[in-house]
Amino acid sequence: MTNQLDSFFGAMADPTRRAVIEQLASGPASVSELHAPHQMALPTFMRHLRVLEDTGIVRSIKKGRVRTCHIEAAPLIEAQGWLAWQREIWESRLERLDALAKSIENFDD
């Protein structure tokens, strides 16, 4: 669990890798389709793709000469859930503080 969040967040700390995830969210794509929008050498791009595969966010299948990649949503859902949870705790605390401030104001009236 901890390791999965570590590697997921580490993988997302790069704009090229996030762009690949954005592209794959809309559907599977070949390596060359994924590489096309990026102004970088293919070997450099492949290193980014390998990081995504190593962390299990992207899977690929080779059919003939074409390698097709697709997203593996579980780590993304887990990480989003963790952030949503922190946000919820933080926001409910703000709401409690707000309610407290209002009750003090009313007490003054």
Place this chain on the structure above:
Amino acid sequence: MTNQLDSFFGAMADPTRRAVIEQLASGPASVSELHAPHQMALPTFMRHLRVLEDTGIVRSIKKGRVRTCHIEAAPLIEAQGWLAWQREIWESRLERLDALAKSIENFDD
């Protein structure tokens, strides 16, 4: 924007730093309160805290001898929003595929 997501996700790729965020989501805490649950030397812990401060997720104020930290929610909300958006695109695609599969089934009947 890109840099903020880079540094936010990079900062979250560590269990100690995520634990600090979990603790601060519930409310401000002093450095020693944040350090207490972690079995590590204070200087090591301070390095993690500095990463969080450098990325703007945590802010601190020193009053007398006590430094109190609080969470800065904007980067967390932005990152959660980005992940939620990818998830939404991905899930709506699955729903469309599902609807398509059902319409093909009905066509067979």
